Amino acid sequence: xxxxTQNPRYLITVTGKKLTVTCSQNMNHEYMSWYRQDPGLGLRxxxxxxxxxxxxxxxxxxxxxxxxxxxxxFPLILESPSPNQTSLYFCASGFGSTQYFGPGTRLLVL
Amino acid sequence: GQQLNQSPQSMFIQEGEDVSMNCTSSSIFNTxxxxxxxxxxGPVLLIALYKAGELTSNGRLTAQFGITxxxxxxxxxxxxxxxxxxxxxxxxxxxxxxxxxxxxxxxIQP
Numbered sequence: 495x496x497x498x499t500q501n502p503r504y505l506i507t508v509t510g511k512k513l514t515v516t517c518s519q520n521m522n523h524e525y526m527s528w529y530r531q532d533p534g535l536g537l538r539x540x541x542x543x544x545x546x547x548x549x550x551x552x553x554x555x556x557x558x559x560x561x562x563x564x565x566x567x568f569p570l571i572l573e574s575p576s577p578n579q580t581s582l583y584f585c586a587s588g589f590g591s592t593q594y595f596g597p598g599t600r601l602l603v604l
Numbered sequence: 605g606q607q608l609n610q611s612p613q614s615m616f617i618q619e620g621e622d623v624s625m626n627c628t629s630s631s632i633f634n635t636x637x638x639x640x641x642x643x644x645x646g647p648v649l650l651i652a653l654y655k656a657g658e659l660t661s662n663g664r665l666t667a668q669f670g671i672t673x674x675x676x677x678x679x680x681x682x683x684x685x686x687x688x689x690x691x692x693x694x695x696x697x698x699x700x701x702x703x704x705x706x707x708x709x710x711x712i713q714p
Contacts, residue, residue, distance in 0.1 A: 498646075527701045536610075536692065536706035537647070552701055584646050591635035591654075591696035595646030 496521045498596035500585050506602045507575055515570045515599050517585030525588055526568040527552065528560065530581040531598075537584065543568055575603045610693050610705030618713055623680040625691060625708045633695030636669045636676040637702065641690045650691075651678070680710075688712050 498519045507513055519526065527542035529552075539552030543562040557579055559571040568587075572579060580603045586593040610627045617623060627636075635654055639647035651662050653669035653676060660667055666679045680687055690709050694702040 529701075529704075534706065537694075537702075537704040539701040539703075542701045553703075586646075586701075591637060591702070592649060592652060593702060595639075595648070597646050598644075 500596040500599050504600050508604050510574050513572050517568045519587035523587040527586050528570045529584045577603050608705035614709040616711045626677040627693035627705045628675040632673045635696040637694045638678045639692045
């Protein structure tokens with residue numbers, strides 16, 4: 495089954511404790527991206543990757559890092575999480591303008 | 605960055621009614637997309653529009669890409685309970701990711 499998977503689905507952490515949210519796709523897509531969704535703000539792009547070892551900033555990259563060492567994986571790294579990064583995070587992969595979204599990771603930073 | 609203005613913010617309708625929502629932008633997009641998000645899930649692509657003026661249907665859904673490439677509307681005919689959710693418009697330009705509207709919450713009263 496073609497899908498985008500994210501782990502964990504839910505995470506509660508404390509300020510400053512590094513965390514990684516994993517994203518994996520099995521559709522051989524070159525393009526992958528991360529979004530955050532906040533009430534009243536819709537979905538905003540954090541980072542995207544056009545291919546292996548090629549990443550670029552989206553609209554709200556501050557406080558986040560990404561890496562793309564393999565085509566199928568695109569982890570999102572929060573080196574020092576802060577409460578304003580409490581949000582619902584979505585990974586997506588696709589080609590051209592067609593993107594498929596994962597199920598989301600709900601993060602709470604205390 | 606680019607912004608999409610989506611309206612209405614929310615809709616309360618009776619089952620069986622038709623629904624109409626729209627998005628406008630100050631910028632031109634190559635592609636316009638409509639997504640639906642169910643509670644606890646990631647957005648799912650409903651319709652993609654690639655040409656100015658294009659009118660596309662998917663079952664009870666109809667969407668059009670404005671002639672100026674700066675706007676789009678989505679219509680849902682004869683709404684049913686499973687249409688409940690958040691509908692997002694999104695624009696795509698070049699190699700960047702998607703720019704999303706803030707969403708329209710659709711609530712259907714039986």
